[in-house]
Amino acid sequence: MIVSTGRVLCGLVRLCGRYPVSTVALALALAILAVPVTLWNLRFETSGLHLLPPGQAYVSRYREYSRDFGELDEIIIVVRGRTPEESKAYAAHLVRELRAGPVAFNHLAYRVTLPDLDGRALLYLPKATLEELRERIFDHQDFIESFAATPGLVTLLEAVNRQLAVAFVSHFFDLGLQDGAAGSDLDFLGTLLTQIREAIARPAPYRSPWDGLLRSVEDDPDAGYFFSDDKSLLFILADPVGGSGGFTNDRAAIEDLRHRIAGLRAQFPAVHAGVTGGPALSSDEMRAAFDDSKLATALAFALTLGLLLVAVRRVAQPLAMLAVLALSLLWSLGLITLTVGHLTVFSVMFISIVIGLGIDYGIYVLFRQNDEVALGRDVAAALDITAARTGPGILLGALTAAATFYVLLLTDFHGVQELGFIAGTSLLAAFVSMLTVFPAVLVLMGRRRASRGRSDVGSIVATRREDASLIDSLSRRPFPVLAGAAIVTALSLSSAGTIAFDYNLLHLQARDTESVTWEEQIIRAQARSSFAALSTATSFDELRRKRDAFARLPSVADVDSALLVIPEEQSAKLKIIGDFAPLLAGLRIGSPPGVHLSHLDVALAALKRRVDIATAEAGGAGPAGGLPAISRQLADLLDALRSMDRPRAQAALTRYEAAIADDFIDKLRLLRSNAGDRGITPDDVPAELRRKFISEGGRFLLQIHPKVNVWDREGALRFVDELRSIDPDVTGSPVIAYESIVRMERAYRQGMLYALGLVSLISALMIRRLRYTVLALTPLVLGSLWLMGLMHLFDLQLNLANVWGAPLIIGASAEYGVNVVTRLMEARERGGPFFPRSTIGAVALNGLTNIAGFGSLLVAHHRGIQSLGLLLTLGSAASLVASLVVLPALIRLVEPAQQPARCPGQTRH
16 A cells, blocks of 8 residues: 555656646646635634534524524623712713714613603503502592692691501501501601701702602612613623624724723723623634734744754755745635635634644655755655655655544534634645645756756755664663653543533633623623523513513523513503592692791691600500601701701701602602503514514514523533423524533544544555554554643643644644654665654654644634643644654564665665
8 A cells, every 4th residue: 555655646746846847837826816815705704603503403593583683692881880870871971972973783772761661661560569559649649639739848747747647556657658668657757857957957969758659660760771780780782783794894893882982981080891792702702813823823934944944954945845835825725715715713723733734744755855865866866765655654644634634524513624624625735735846846946956066965964864863772772761651651641530621611712801801790790691592482472481481490590572661461550550540630730839937847846746646655666666766856856947047947948848849749740641541562662672572573582691600511501401491492692602512522522533543544554554553553642641641730621622632633643653653664675774864853843843833822812722722732742752752662672673774775766
């Protein structure tokens, strides 16, 4: 097999060497054509959906929901002020600026306001609250009518006195303006007296004593705002027009949002704000990966060139080799553009990886060619021998490396499948270029040197066919080497159980990424993610059933749907409202009469006498237990009122009377304006919310928010499993993250098994001898085992970005061992050293260039890519040591001593 393969490769190299100009011209033409194709058509895909199998039902449903309901994962602007009021002021200002353009929004909101409810706010109160409100209005109709007609302090105090006289023991002082409990009733009077006392003593902020009357309608100043549970964060939901139209569209909108936020820092220095949400997380991740890719590619080229210059000690050949590799990368980009059409966060780093691996094939060609030239052959003859004898090993290395990528096509994780195709194709393109274009370039360089009267023989004496002295010396002490390898292997195996798997996708992104930072703040503030799962219903009844079923699940925090703005039990609520609405409609509302201090003194004194009598009768027990304090307040207020400057007191009390009267009248009018007789239907849902929750076809969307952290594996599994117990068709970002975890776990296990099996099969088919096949695969096994120990030493965890590096390490490990063993087989057949300097040097240099290519990923800011670089670097280093130290010692142990090397003239071709 090796001999026949060598003949084919020799014929190919000879053909390219015969027509070197045509070969190079064709390679350049293909590269030039690939440039515009790539620049105009290659996209960057940020959607997590694309990484998953397109035929999966949950993927199809998510796309379907996106068409029906618009953007499902909105951009989230998170605002953190010192107080909720400061956050609201900031959000209002920012939203006004954003609505002014230039970016248009399908949806931009941070609250649902009462005007959106169109006078039907009472329908949003619980039925029990409406019944209680009706009873209060009935019980206190006289008080409401009298105070509305004459809303003054004296009127209010006299009404309190009358109420106290009518009912004290059973239901003390229930004006219907607080919670209905006696203790709360006393709070009303206590608040009133405190504010009157403050009004005449010093100015103080007004606090409404009427909170109970319309508490659930408007008294919560934060009602309707999109606050976190602890109100530390306020959320602005933004869906820009053209959003999720690709990496470029999303990035433009997100950058504009961040620019606007930065512009408000001077005006709101104490407020912190940032952008997160699905589109922002994806855009930030892709941008970091793209920037990292450019930096890593440049670094990989620079490091590889430096290694080549040191090893070859010439400039022209290393530069030519890198130029040929660059041509192959351009071919690959053009082919990727025509077949796949895009790069993802998984595949964007393939260039750095291919630089480290693809240069290997050129190094083997160059070192063996130089080795043969040093023995007196011309360039053409040297290349023929290189192709015939070293070519099969190079092909085997390329096939094993490409196979470890192509085997990923057998997994069911679409993103990994694309990576496998892209990287495998690029490696084959690099191999083809190094066995066609590079030999043609070497021939042209040889002709140029010959035309100048310079000989290659004398200039390449450093790579004569001699043993690599250090490796040969170590191999002659096999037992100590193998004993050391056994100890390292045992230690590595003992640490295998300490290797953890980090499933959190946020931990893959760059540190201090704005979207990640704010997503983590949301998790800390709410103990849950900003992402929601999705389900749909075709009717109101189904919508309610699903909403209630999801809400009962332990892992669910809340469920958003059209039911947020479509109240339940509307018929019963309209009946209750209809009972008291006529009483409110006929009220006559007057103006404050003004304060007369003498009348106020009389009213306060009368109230104090009533309270003192009530205190004596109640004995300070039960609901009247707070009366002594009220009595003391009244006594203090009377003393202050009688002792202070009367004109100043009257002016202060007149202002307070106007405030409390206006407050009461506003609440009364609000109550009356919201006592309509018409229910709320889907047609009444505000346009922004309707587009979000009701499709044009009449389907209803449910957004199910997790109570658990779905970025962690346990939280995601629990959340999705519970949701699927209610609706097996549930989808959304948490489901996608869940499926990514499950499929990636399966993909990397499958990839490792497939890669190991395929590499073993290819090696066996090419080598055709069991002993040599086992020897060639030994560095693969040892390198993989030692990697576990190195991961423990470097505290490196597996994650969803670096797990697919394991199959690649298998391919790289096999390549080292295969080339050592194929040269051993040649030595057995044709004579010569087991470990010639050219082969060992090529393997060592290939290992170092692989490490340089992989190590360039360590400069990445994206932590997933950085961890991949570290994993590949450690695995490649371990495999290289196994190939250069352990494998030669093992060969010495199992192979009989080689025959003396033939002289150059005796060497068989």
